[in-house]
Amino acid sequence: MPKLASNTASDSLQPSAVLVVSQRPRPGLGRILPSLEALGLPAVAMLASQLGDALPPPFHAAPQQVVVLAIDAESVRAAWRAGAGLVAGLGSGKHGASQLAAGAELLLEAPSEIGNGSLLSAYAEKFRALPDAAAILAALAGRPLALLFDFDGTLAPVPDHPADGCLPPAMRELLARLVARHPLAVVSGRALHDLATRVALPSAYLAGNHGLELRGADYDPQALELAAGWRPLLDAVHDRLSPLLGGYPGCVIEHKGVTVSVHYRAVAPGAAVMLRRDVVSAVAAFDGLVVDGGRQVLEIRPAIDRDKGTAVEWLHGRMQRLVGHCMPIFFGDDLADEAAFRAARRAGGYGVLIARSGRPTAASCRLDSPEALLAALASLLD
Numbered sequence: 001m002p003k004l005a006s007n008t009a010s011d012s013l014q015p016s017a018v019l020v021v022s023q024r025p026r027p028g029l030g031r032i033l034p035s036l037e038a039l040g041l042p043a044v045a046m047l048a049s050q051l052g053d054a055l056p057p058p059f060h061a062a063p064q065q066v067v068v069l070a071i072d073a074e075s076v077r078a079a080w081r082a083g084a085g086l087v088a089g090l091g092s093g094k095h096g097a098s099q100l101a102a103g104a105e106l107l108l109e110a111p112s113e114i115g116n117g118s119l120l121s122a123y124a125e126k127f128r129a130l131p132d133a134a135a136i137l138a139a140l141a142g143r144p145l146a147l148l149f150d151f152d153g154t155l156a157p158v159p160d161h162p163a164d165g166c167l168p169p170a171m172r173e174l175l176a177r178l179v180a181r182h183p184l185a186v187v188s189g190r191a192l193h194d195l196a197t198r199v200a201l202p203s204a205y206l207a208g209n210h211g212l213e214l215r216g217a218d219y220d221p222q223a224l225e226l227a228a229g230w231r232p233l234l235d236a237v238h239d240r241l242s243p244l245l246g247g248y249p250g251c252v253i254e255h256k257g258v259t260v261s262v263h264y265r266a267v268a269p270g271a272a273v274m275l276r277r278d279v280v281s282a283v284a285a286f287d288g289l290v291v292d293g294g295r296q297v298l299e300i301r302p303a304i305d306r307d308k309g310t311a312v313e314w315l316h317g318r319m320q321r322l323v324g325h326c327m328p329i330f331f332g333d334d335l336a337d338e339a340a341f342r343a344a345r346r347a348g349g350y351g352v353l354i355a356r357s358g359r360p361t362a363a364s365c366r367l368d369s370p371e372a373l374l375a376a377l378a379s380l381l382d
């Protein structure tokens, strides 16, 4: 069966589910699920070892859309690594203190506190009031950093048409100065050759097609070979979708070699709902592909463990081999950037969300726009 991912664009400040997580099986845990469900959320209990690098998808929730109620410190750490939207602890005394020390953002001392709604309000407040990244970046000036950027919506304004995305001259000039001090990468959903032309910074690392294509001071032949093997399938899905999407005025289909984007920014809103449904059911006929949702775009890609997060891990590893320890900071704006935020966070760095207002995210701070990013980055040169 084809795998259809459920990465849909939602800016709601309400979580989609609560996971009750413990390190060891605890038969009594099921008793607290009804009080969580009374908050209006689906709730399931699971073991910390089931969380892995990203949360499993009960109810098709992305990690940042989930609250974890952790029963012990190890579960707090596992939830944090997996990118849960909010990590709360449940326990009192020393037990609770160890959960706070492990990174719990909120502590409920007893199950009776579940009903007070603090889980939901802490979740909404966290994302409504994401810290200003400008102050954080200014404090990092002079430290060894690895700077990793998304392209569209982050370094460059989102264009009306895919062909029009371009790096503003002031941003290019600033990046050229930054790359002389810090290893720097651009990690994009665009094809690598397209990205390389638009970025035009010879010493920057590049990742195209959401991490399926990588380019740096050296190459990763394994990743490139892997990507090439998927081309025939992507050709076939492109050929299937092209005539279908001809019936949707304004729709743009972009074949990027190993992924395909369907842009519906200019499609009438009512028709866009049908377009999304048609694309998902057409792709379901092809084994081995997933459809991810972005902002006014559907991204069709191979169902393999490569994304912007794996790209950040690979690039950061390469950079550290060249320059020694450096803290990764990933700047991004869209849902595909969440995996990269999680990877930066796991490596002890930061994600910076570029957005006019907060939304559930694994980023730890926010800037309003590419223009605000330009100003904040300049402080790294002070």
Ligand SMILES: O=P(O)(O)OC[C@H]1O[C@H](O[C@H]2O[C@H](CO)[C@@H](O)[C@H](O)[C@H]2O)[C@H](O)[C@@H](O)[C@@H]1O
Pocket (backbone or CB within 6 Å): 150, 151, 152, 153, 158, 159, 160, 161, 162, 163, 165, 187, 188, 189, 190, 191, 254, 256, 261, 263, 264, 265, 294, 295, 296, 297, 299, 334, 336
């Ligand atoms: O990962 P990124 O660098 O942010 O690239 C994501 C996609 O960017 C481009 O699409 C963007 O512009 C489109 C034209 O207006 C718009 O429809 C879409 O919503 C934007 O995301 C690019 O064309 C895609 O290939 C990238 O995957």
